[in-house]
Amino acid sequence: MARIAGSSGARTAEAIRRAALRLIWRQGYAAMNLRDLAAEVGIQPSSLYNHIETKQALLFDLVHDHLTALLAATDAALEAAGPDTLERLRAFAAHHVLYHLEKRAEVYIANSELRALDPPNHGRVVALRRAYEARLITLLEAGMAEGRLAVADITVAAYAILAMLTGVCTWYRPGGRLSNAEIVDQHVALVMAGVLKRSAA
Amino acid sequence: MARIAGSSGARTAEAIRRAALRLIWRQGYAAMNLRDLAAEVGIQPSSLYNHIETKQALLFDLVHDHLTALLAATDAALEAAGPDTLERLRAFAAHHVLYHLEKRAEVYIANSELRALDPPNHGRVVALRRAYEARLITLLEAGMAEGRLAVADITVAAYAILAMLTGVCTWYRPGGRLSNAEIVDQHVALVMAGVLKRSAA
DNA sequence: GCCAAAAACTAACGTATGTTCGTTAGCAAG
DNA sequence: CTTGCTAACGAACATACGTTAGTTTTTGGC
Known part of the structure; x- marks a missing residue:
């Protein structure tokens, strides 16, 4: 046949x-x-x-398509959140966690198989990652400038927050004890409690 | 020859x-x-x-030895911190970050190559990981019982905290902009701010 | 209904990989 | 000085892997 x-x-x-x-x-x-x-x-x-085309090209396509989709979805969520910095920060965290709950495989691959990409592909993917991280860094900078956030170092805080929010991928199982909304809410609360200036609750 | x-x-x-x-x-x-x-x-x-013995046994040895060393070092750090729950929690966070800064390779492997272990080895390693996570969960439970911490779900908080603290492994480079002590302090601050009950600062 | 393109098949190639085998040279104890 | 263990060597095996070549059948547009 x-x-x-x-x-x-x-x-x-x-x-x-x-x-x-x-x-x-x-x-x-x-x-x-x-x-x-x-x-x-x-x-x-x-x-x-x-x-x-090749096994390598397949990996790149998967990672690349995921990251561009993530960027687009994030920008849409920020857009929907309106202009207030704290609202946008909450929206970013909530969207990040929810997206990561729903696309665990894509996220995990994009994070852990970077080293498997050959140099040209690696460069393009890293650029996309940086663009994503920049969304959060921009929000933290704005919040600091407005005097509503208090973190010692914005870059460290950004990486720590992203690590925490992305962590759900490693333990989450669908149909578990908690609803997605509960998981999202708790992570948003942890993030906001961690970065909010004490006075501005 | x-x-x-x-x-x-x-x-x-x-x-x-x-x-x-x-x-x-x-x-x-x-x-x-x-x-x-x-x-x-x-x-x-x-x-x-x-x-x-084999490639697989080599991986298991590396992971196993790292986890037992981490457990021992953690218990020593908790011992040194004294009986106060909040002090112990700070000590746990600080020790975790510092240890992870210094043993990035071991930590990364133990976290990301779990799936490469064959079932018997996998089981033993998972048991060690659970024992480690239990140290943090116990502290959070104690803090909640004492009314000094406020988190919606202890398990979720524990995983979120561990993910955040472990995140340093992915971006830290020796000789960077910040000292290890600065990185440790900021992570401890983020954790404590996230879980402390508002009144008990 | 015909024909090029699409999408599958079978077969195989060249290389890489984990591991084994038999051997040999250095080291330390008697 | 001998002798047995240690730790290295070179060669090879069996398999697994990514990929290519050539072929065959179905599909969809004219």
């Missing part, structure tokens, strides 16, 4: 991306092999190459 | 562990290969097997 009845390029391509996301998430990029990936999709290893 | 003049088992074994730590830290366990490791140590690949 050759081409399979009912096969569709777009459908297979999506199946490959979904399966790759899952496998890389579970095992890591280096430990995932294309034979397992093909088996998961239900095709032969060589057939993958009708849809991907 | 066969045995090299001046070669010593203990010295080579330590060199292997150090090199493995560095390579796994940089590339990940799956991406590290024993030929590169041997080259780093300056011996032939087959000679590794005079000192390690």
